[in-house]
Amino acid sequence: MLKVVEYKAASPAEQLAMEEVLLNECDNGELGPVLLWWESSSYFVVVGYSNRVGREVFVERCQEDGVPILRRCSGGGTVLLGPGALCYSLVLPISHDPALETINGTNRFIMERNREAFADLVKEPVLVQGYTDLTLGRVKFSGNAQRRKRNAVLFHGSILHGMELSLLERYLRVPSSQPEYRENRAHESFVCNFPSTVNMIKDSFEAKWNAVGEIDQSGKKWEMVKQRVERLVAERYSTEAWNEKF
Secondary structure, eight states, X not given: OEEEEEOOOSSHXXXXXXXXHHHHHHHTTSOOOEEEEEOOSSOEEEEOTTOOHHHHBOHHHHXXXXXXXXXXXXXXXXXXXXXXXXXXXXXXXXXXXXXXXXXXXXXXXXXXXXXXXXXXTOSSOEXXXXXXXXXXXXXXXXXXXXXXXXXXXXXXXXXXXXXXXXXXXXXXXXXXXXXXXXXXXXXXXXXXXXXXOHHHHHXXXXXXTTEEEEOOXXXXXXXXHHHHHHHHIIIIITOHHHHTOO
């Protein structure tokens, strides 16, 4: 069973740092399985760990519009997050299920359960494509990635439910690496918003993952988590050395 936490960060950098801190806490045995929900009230671009910013992002347009460009700790492609993009983070001990012992096993185990959660909400088929994309037919509404440590895994993604899709064309270049099923389509032809409410998505997702109860954010333990988040923001997620590397 998972505990749920909804966390409203003060900044996009803090939100990304929270994901990594929760992974570290789980890896150290200080935290059990967690499902984190969040959605930013402002737009920002997030590149995958090994992405080259200039290759994946229209940097000048982001600068003109005041859209931050940040780097996350996991792999995968570049995304635009903000209003209309619900984000989730599953933090699981690898001992939670034998499938989590390998990268491919983790992808199959988590993506199939996630697919079922969305399939329960619509009549049309929900598919897993390109390993970690969720689609309605050939059109993507969710991208996902993972970061592994010795004892725990972070598996996270975004779910488009009300995104202004034209903004993807403005800020994101055609990705340097794309799944075969994309067939070089432009962003607006390749992605869509999932036709459901945020509450319905959360309810279905939590039911599939047997999420019960919420993490207590009022105690000393959570205060220590927030302090570690603040430190990680200062040392990494707010720095040019991290966000502009590669």
